[in-house]
Amino acid sequence: MHGSPHRVGDVMTRAVVAVGRETLFKDIVERMEQFKVSAMPVLEGDGRVIGVVSEADLLPKEEFRDSDPDRFTQLRRLPDLAKAGAVRAEELMSTPAVSVHSDAALAEAARIMALRHVKRLPVVNAEGGLEGVVSRSDLLKVFLRPDNDLADEIRRDIVDVLFPAPIEPVHVVVTEGVVTLTGRVGDAARIPLAARLVRGVEGVIGVNCRLTAADAA
Template structure:
């Protein structure tokens, strides 16, 4: 008797990684970079944050627009004691003059083999828009932004349909009662057809949702005995 395949036997091929979408040409600053130079570089490169490097390119922190704004916010005001207690870090940055004094450290980073889903979770949890990508010893390799993570939704519909066919349908339903039709329109996948095993239909839906770039799923598969 053939053993019934388990759900873990149907895991998809390798998901997209940070290395697939990250920006490799990155502007960064050293720890001694002056305040104005940081602002100039952000404006020139149209970025909201810069990695701060030392030595051979190891990331030691990140300086963002949020780190720079206190200098303007507190320029002509004398905060009361309550504000001073609540915003000691911001007040310190208001008087900062270099990247080392301004940066948030340690930097929140990822490795190039991090999945896009995990990178998205880190951004959400840490409330950051960009993540430096580092190697095993912390040397900068690139930067991944929120916009980079959304690039998977630019995948052509035909590519998505091909992956759904290859990684989901052909693996879960190798002998369908009738051909399973896959239509992807603007990232929305629709599956129709009759399959021999109703128990695998919910799994098929989960797997299709897991395909990078799929926006939604309309599963119209029915069981042969249904």
């Protein structure tokens, strides 16, 4: 991965376990157990994502297996009760699928996961076809970028652009993802901007901005 910001397509898993709308309940459970996943996209015959079936969609069958819910519970849990009696993926899946495009920024995928309370997202193309799956752990891969990779990007894309002629050289040191900027620059107004841009580089964990302005005492 080189350059920033990174996109979902850079970190997603391309080998995806999926099911069709006619896949039976037991087959879904078996695939989840075999491939150690908690959710799978449901596909049409052309590979278009039409929904997602997760462990949460399957659990009502066990929850209501031997119970006789009262009318209040029936009204309040109607969707779950319907899934308790379902036998095929098309009856169990959550639809429409919460998905993301491969060219979306990682921050966008993270926001969708947080707002929709999901652990993974199908990655689709413009036609809704499945390209991969991105999970929470995939989004964290950017924090594994080497320190020298981060330092090179920050020097090239931020420091050299904002401070082409510093009073003293601007030094960029990255240690375990934490960036330290030191040096003396001519434009004090650009110092907060530099810190903000560095903080936005994918993989940066923290920023210590020790830049000083030429007119600083």
